[in-house]
Amino acid sequence: xxxxxxxxxxGVLNKTSLEAITAAQxxxxxxxxxxxxxxxxxxxxxxxxEIANYDLEKVIVATNPKLNVYTPDGYADAWAEIIKREKPxxxxxxxxxxxxxxxxxxxxxxxxxxxxxxIRYRKEEGKFVFTRRIFLGKLDxxxxxxxxxxxxxxxxxxxxxxxxxxxxxxxIEKVEVNVSEIRxxxxxxxxxxxxxxxxxxxxxxxxxxxxxxxxxxIALAQQLADxxxxxxxxxxxxxxAEWLPIDRQIGSSGQTVAPKLYIALGISxxxxxxxxxxxxxxxxxxxxxxxxxxxxxxxxxxVGDLFDAVPVMIEExxxxxx
Amino acid sequence: MKIVVLMKQVVxxxxxxxxxxxxxxIEESDVALQTSESDGYALEEALRLREAKGQGxxxxxxxxxxxxxxxxxxxxxxxxxxxxxxxxxxPHKLSPYQTAKMIAEVIKGENPDLIFTGLQxxxxxxxxxxxxxxxxxxxxxxxxxxxxxxxxxxxxxxxxRELESGWYQWFNYRLPALFTIQSGISQIRYASxxxxxxAKKKEIKEIVMDAPAFSSAQKIQKVYLPVKTKQTQILGNxxxxxxxxxxxxxxxxxxxxx
Ligand SMILES: Cc1cc2nc3c(=O)[nH]c(=O)nc-3n(C[C@H](O)[C@H](O)[C@H](O)COP(=O)(O)OP(=O)(O)OC[C@H]3O[C@@H](n4cnc5c(N)ncnc54)[C@H](O)[C@@H]3O)c2cc1C
Ligand SMILES: Nc1ncnc2c1ncn2[C@@H]1O[C@H](COP(=O)(O)O)[C@@H](O)[C@H]1O
Numbered sequence: 046x047x048x049x050x051x052x053x054x055x056g057v058l059n060k061t062s063l064e065a066i067t068a069a070q071x072x073x074x075x076x077x078x079x080x081x082x083x084x085x086x087x088x089x090x091x092x093x094x095e096i097a098n099y100d101l102e103k104v105i106v107a108t109n110p111k112l113n114v115y116t117p118d119g120y121a122d123a124w125a126e127i128i129k130r131e132k133p134x135x136x137x138x139x140x141x142x143x144x145x146x147x148x149x150x151x152x153x154x155x156x157x158x159x160x161x162x163x164i165r166y167r168k169e170e171g172k173f174v175f176t177r178r179i180f181l182g183k184l185d186x187x188x189x190x191x192x193x194x195x196x197x198x199x200x201x202x203x204x205x206x207x208x209x210x211x212x213x214x215x216x217i218e219k220v221e222v223n224v225s226e227i228r229x230x231x232x233x234x235x236x237x238x239x240x241x242x243x244x245x246x247x248x249x250x251x252x253x254x255x256x257x258x259x260x261x262x263i264a265l266a267q268q269l270a271d272x273x274x275x276x277x278x279x280x281x282x283x284x285x286a287e288w289l290p291i292d293r294q295i296g297s298s299g300q301t302v303a304p305k306l307y308i309a310l311g312i313s314x315x316x317x318x319x320x321x322x323x324x325x326x327x328x329x330x331x332x333x334x335x336x337x338x339x340x341x342x343x344x345x346x347x348v349g350d351l352f353d354a355v356p357v358m359i360e361e362x363x364x365x366x367x
Numbered sequence: 368m369k370i371v372v373l374m375k376q377v378v379x380x381x382x383x384x385x386x387x388x389x390x391x392x393i394e395e396s397d398v399a400l401q402t403s404e405s406d407g408y409a410l411e412e413a414l415r416l417r418e419a420k421g422q423g424x425x426x427x428x429x430x431x432x433x434x435x436x437x438x439x440x441x442x443x444x445x446x447x448x449x450x451x452x453x454x455x456x457x458p459h460k461l462s463p464y465q466t467a468k469m470i471a472e473v474i475k476g477e478n479p480d481l482i483f484t485g486l487q488x489x490x491x492x493x494x495x496x497x498x499x500x501x502x503x504x505x506x507x508x509x510x511x512x513x514x515x516x517x518x519x520x521x522x523x524x525x526x527x528r529e530l531e532s533g534w535y536q537w538f539n540y541r542l543p544a545l546f547t548i549q550s551g552i553s554q555i556r557y558a559s560x561x562x563x564x565x566a567k568k569k570e571i572k573e574i575v576m577d578a579p580a581f582s583s584a585q586k587i588q589k590v591y592l593p594v595k596t597k598q599t600q601i602l603g604n605x606x607x608x609x610x611x612x613x614x615x616x617x618x619x620x621x622x623x624x625x
Contacts, residue, residue: 117507117508117509118507141531142510142511142529142530142531143530145494145495145498145510145511146498146509146510146511146528148495149463149494149495149498149499149502150498150499150501150502150508152495152499153464153467153498153499153502153503154502156464156581156583157464157583158462158463158464158493158495158499158583158584158585159493159495160585161493161494161495162492162494174588177492178492178593179490179491179492179590180378180384180393180489180490181380181489181492182593183384183593184384184386184393184590184591184592184593185590185591185592185593185594186587186588186589186590187587187588187589187590187591188585188586188587188588189585189586189588190583190585191582191583191584191585191586192582192583192584193582193583228507228540228541228544229507229509229538229539229540229541229544230538230539231536231537231538232536232537232538232539233536234530234534234535234536235534235535235536236533236534236535237533237535249624249625273625281550281551282550282551284551285550285551286551286554287554297531297532298529298531298532298533299533300532300533301532305624306618306622306624306625326624327618327622327624329614329618330599331607331610334381334383336383336384336592338593340595340599340601341593341595341596341597341599342596342597343597343599344597344599344600344622345599345600345602345614345617345618345622346599346600346601346602347601347602347603347607347610347611347614348601348603348605348607348610349603349605349606349607349610350607351607353607353608353611354603354607354608354610354611354614355611357607357608357611357612358611358614358615361611361612361615361616362615362625365615365619365625
């Protein structure tokens with residue numbers, strides 16, 4: 046058996062779970078096994094029915110009133126019980142913030158750890174070899190699992206396609222699980238005050254990263270944005286340093302954008318940034334490190350100093366626009 | 368109040384990485400080293416909490432080679448009270464469970480009220496050493512903590528977690544608890560000259576420890592440069608100014624986006 050985690054908020058599916066289903070189905074094919082989905086919740090609000098439309102052995106609804114909101118303690122107890130019942134070979138999840146929060150805890154209960162944030166896998170001599178990005182995306186590592194099942198694997202967002210999850214019809218099984226003491230009490234989730242700029246509507250974005258060096262230099266990027274009629278955005282460290290307000294941040298903890306043109310100045314291209322802009326129509330990267338991961342997704346690249354390139358770009362664009 | 372902060376030494380962000388001939392790891396002999404980014408924020412948060420409380424002790428713990436001593440010394444210069452250096456000559460071979468197990472052995476006896484770690488190391492990025500440690504110690508945890516309500520500190524503490532896409536959530540925890548700290552939580556202080564002088568007198572306990580046996584450790588077989596998936600047109604051939612001229616031309620006439 047392979048178990049796949051279905052993440053949701055009040056019964057509303059987190060779409061990355063469909064990627065996890067695709068991944069789990071692929072692994073199942075390779076080892077000739079079946080996949081079952083697990084939904085920890087108080088009330089699944091029809092989600093089990095939705096998930097039952099995929100090619101799965103069964104959808105396990107693990108219920109307990111204490112699972113009405115997410116807590117790492119509650120989810121760990123629920124998972125531990127389901128794993129003991131089902132004795133899975135693999136437990137497959139998407140590498141979301143919630144999974145990062147509870148999956149290592151569950152694994153540790155079984156004296157295991159998580160093979161986390163995997164971008165792809167292959168079968169080699171009957172064994173799986175998983176690939177993870179290391180050194181903030183600069184290198185890949187091939188990693189193998191050792192010891193006995195269960196194996197815990199999480200996949201990076203985008204590693205598998207949600208629309209490739211195979212359809213079918215699964216039975217639904219409701220299991221009342223035990224949840225012991227919950228040692229943390231959550232308040233309501235919230236969004237910070239609405240941002241002043243809506244970068245999702247921008248057609249052209251000039252984004253600055255740590256390569257911009259100082260707050261004063263941001264004026265240069267602003268000039269480029271101005272001549273292009275675009276908006277300024279940034280990677281996380283720039284907002285952390287308060288050189289630009291947080292509503293300019295692009296990435297997993299900031300905004301997700303898809304403009305016609307995205308110009309990344311001195312941004313390395315860490316996955317948490319890339320998920321927020323990879324669907325831009327045309328991506329330009331200016332970076333002095335030829336190995337910077339941002340070049341992996343760029344259409345046009347300049348390997349060199351942004352302080353040489355940007356002033357020339359501004360002049361050239363001015364000429365164009367006459 | 369006692370706060371243990373985990374800090375890891377990693378290669379410098381801007382270092383050029385050279386892969387070893389046998390592809391087992393990178394050449395570490397002459398690369399610049401630094402503290403993993405989020406660990407610096409974890410320390411800062413611990414110092415601010417101690418200051419807010421007006422008393423307490425901040426203990427820094429690192430598992431690493433002899434060179435990792437500089438991470439601890441730097442933390443002491445910023446204001447940590449003492450350090451624990453678990454010496455291991457090949458920390459990159461430790462799986463997160465093994466690292467957590469070693470740290471658990473050593474800090475169990477410390478009975479800390481709080482443990483702060485970075486949320487993810489800049490080299491191996493397992494994102495789980497702290498969570499496993501909490502489970503081994505039998506204490507609750509929260510990951511990706513982006514704010515701590517310092518005024519709430521008593522036998523409980525209120526922390527703000529970052530969720531995805533600009534969402535946040537506050538949680539109340541009974542102590543002891545472990546939190547993994549996100550970068551950017553508070554501006555990091557510099558070590559003062561006085562701090563550097565005082566650090567020389569502070570204790571650093573050294574413990575030599577081999578990796579504990581752990582049959583389920585994930586094992587790195589090979590490291591290599593990522594295979595490029597997209598054809599990028601590199602412009603200017605190393606001349607950034609020429610590249611800029613070409614780029615504007617391409618954006619106008621080829622991509623037609625300006
Ligand atoms: C849970 C989590 C959530 C995160 N959320 C986000 C998020 O939402 N958004 C985000 O951006 N990050 C996020 N991060 C952080 C992310 O992992 C990276 O640390 C961050 O994106 C790096 O920012 P950077 O590229 O600006 O800096 P660096 O990685 O330091 O890169 C700077 C780049 O500038 C180049 N450079 C330096 N000088 C010059 C020059 N003169 N000319 C040209 N190039 C130069 C360097 O070669 C380098 O590639 C998150 C991390 C975690 C763990
Ligand atoms: N060798 C180590 N020494 C001290 N702390 C560590 C070590 N490895 C991991 N940690 C801590 O655990 C956090 C998460 O690391 P990781 O699980 O590798 O992503 C780091 O930010 C550190 O705070």
